[in-house]
Amino acid sequence: MSTDRFFILFAGIVVLVSVLLTWLASPWWLLLAVFMGIHLIQASFTGFCPLVMILKSMGLKPGEIFP
Template sequence: MTIDRAVLMFAGAMVLVSLALGYFVSPWWYLLTAFAGLNMMQASLTGFCPAALIFKRLGCKAGVAFK
């Protein structure tokens, strides 16, 4: 799995988990959804993604977006 795909899968999982927690536990969990969205926007503008750094250290091979 490339870093690109791992980051997309992680971001999607965070959004779905936070939506479920917001619905079933507390609406405050929707802040995690907002954080994930803001982080994706920031990464698209700057090219810096903390999740990509973590997946790189875990041994994922580089993709097109995160080299």
């Protein structure tokens, strides 16, 4: 699995967990989904993502989006 695919998987899981926690616990959990959306926009413009840096140091192969 490349860093790009893991990043997309992680973002999807965070959004789904945020929606589930909003439904079960509190509407404030929507802020987690908002944060992830902002991070995705920022990463698309700058190419910077701390998660990808961690994944690269763990040995995952780089992808095309985050070389």
